[in-house]
Amino acid sequence: MRIGELAARAGVTVKAVRYYERLGLVEPAREANGYRSFTEDHLRAVAEIRQLSEIGISPLRAAPFIECLDTGHEHSDQCVSSLAVYRDTIVELDRMIAALSSRRQILQERLDQGAGRSFEKETTMTDYTTLPDGLPVPEDDSAADHLPGQRMPQLELPVSDGGTVDLAGLGTGRTVIYLYPLTGQPGVDLPEGWDAIPGARGCSTEACDFRDHFEDLRRAGAQRVFGLSSQDPAYQQEVVERLRLPFAMISDDALALADALRLPTFSAPGHDRLYARLTLIVGDGRIEHVFYPIFPPNAHAQQVLDWLIQAKSEETEL
Template sequence: MHGGGMRIGEAAHRAGVTVKAVRYYESLGLITPARLANGYRDYGEGDVRLLREIKTLSLLGIPVERTRPFLDCLTAGSAHADDCPASLAGYREVIDELTARIDGLTARRAALAAQLREAAYRNSAARPPDDAGETMHDYSQLPPGLPVPEDDGAADHLPGLKLPHIELGDTTGGTVVLDALGTGRTVLYIYPLAGRPDTDLPEGWNAIPGARGCTPETCGFRDHHQELTDAGAARVFGLSSQDGDYQREFADRLGLPFPILSDPDRRLADALDLPTFRAGSLTLFKRLTLIVRDGEIEHAFYPIFPPDQHARQVLTWLRENPLPAG
C-alpha cells in the first residue's frame, strides 16, 4: 500500500481499532505500510481500508489470522473483500466450524437439561414429557425484591355478588358449576399463571407487581388444607386461565388435595368484572381470593402479598369469622 502521510495513531483512529491491534496485524503480514526515509511507517487510505475490513470480519467471528483471502481480494482491486472465490471459501470454512461447535454445545445442553429435568421431577408424582423444554426453574421459592401490588379498588365491588352459572373443568377430570358449589364456605383462590420447572415464564414476570408466586401460594393452601377445613372451609379450589393439561401436571406435581379449575377464556373475569393484566401476549387474572358462602361472595382478599403467606391469612380470617352455630 502506498503511504498517505498518516502515522500509526491516526490510521488506527480512522479504522476504529487500537494501535496495538495495528501492530499485531503488521506482525502477521496483513498490513504492510510504506516506510519513510527516516524509517517511520507511513499509512495510506488503502491501509485504513484493510484495517476496517479486518475489524468487520472479526466482528463476524472470522479469526484475524484467516482474513488474508479477503484482504488479498481488496488489494487486487476488487470493490468488495468477498468478491473473490477464496473469500467465499473462507466464509464456508468458518460456517462449517461454527455449525460443528453449535452441534456439540446443543448436545451438551440437552444432556444437562435431561439431568436437570430428572432431578426436578425425581420426587414428583408427575413426570415431564420426553420433549419437555430444556430450561428448568424452581418456582417454589420467591425471589427477593419483588414489587408489592397496590390496592387499585378493583375488587371492592365483589362482596355480596352471586357467583355466575359457569361450568369449569377441574384437575380430577370432573366439572365444577360455580353457582352450585353447595352450602357452607368455599375458598376460591384465583392466580395468574403457575410456572413449571421445564417452562419459562413470560418475559419480565418478576417485575409485574403481584405476578410471581403462584406455586408458593398453592403450596401454602396445600400445606394448610386440613386446617382450612377445620376452620370452616367446606371446599378449596384454585383457579387460573391455564388449560386443563397444564393444570393437571401442576396439581399432580405438587400433590394437591383439592382441585384446580381451568378458565382459559376468563369467563369468570367477564362475569364478575375481575381484575386482569397483560403479560406479553397473555391476558391473565390478577391474584385474588374469594370466600364464597352459600353461592354469594362473602369476602374478597385483594391485593395479595406475599403470596406464600396468603393461606395463613385466609386461615386467620376463617378462624376470626366463624360460621354461626347450627
C-alpha cells in the same frame, strides 16, 4: 382455681385469660354460683399461650398448640399443625428481613454511585418454587371493591380431575377459590419481565401454602378449596400431581368468570389476559369476602385461615 389465681400463676392478666376464653383456647367449667373454675390443664394452656406470644406467635394462631396438648402430647409443638405455625411465622419474619435487605441494597447502590464506583446487579433468581427478594408489592386499585355480596354466576367450568364445577351451585357452607395468573413448570421460562409485574410471581408457592394448610382450612369451616386460572385442565393436573395438591384446579381459559364479575386482569408477554391474584370466600352462593391485593403469596393461606377462624368465632358468639 378461680380466674385471678390462674392469671397470677400463669403470669398474665385476667383480661388476657378472658380473651383466650373468647377465642376458644380455654374452656372453664362453671360452678353453681356462676364463677369460672379452672384446672391445672388450663394453667398449662395459658402459660403456653403466653410463651408463644413472647416469641411472636399471637393467640389467634395458638389453637394448634393447645389442641396438641389436649390430645395428650407432652409438648405443644409435637403436631404437624403446630409446626406449620412456626413455618408461617418464619415466612413473615423472612418477609420483613427481605424488605430491610432491599432497603439496604438501595442504600448501598446509592453509596456506590455517589462514590463513583460501579455496582453490579445480582443475577435474578429463577427457581420457580421460591420468591426472589425485592419483588414489587401490588397496590390496592379498588378493582375488587364491588365483589362482596354478589352472587356467583351460572358458569360450569372444567376441573383438573376431569370433571366440572358449577360456580353457582358450589353447595352449602364456605368455599375458598384462589385465583392466580399461571403456574410455572420446571424447565419452562416464565414470561419476560414476570418478576417486575406486581403480584405476578408466586403461584406455585401459593399453591403449596394452601396445600400445607388444607386440613386447617377444612377444620376452620372451608368445605371446599379450589385454585382457578386460565390454564387448561391438563396443565393444571400436572401441577396438582407435581405439587401433591389435595384439591382440584378450575380451568377458565376464556376468563368467563372475570367477565361475569368484572374481575381484575393483566397482560404479560405471550399472554393477552391473565387473572390478577385474588381470593374469593363464597358462602351459600354469594361472595362473602375478597382478599385483594395479595402479598406475599407464599403466606396467603394463613391469611385465609385467620379470617375463617375469626368468622367462625363471631358466628359462635351470636
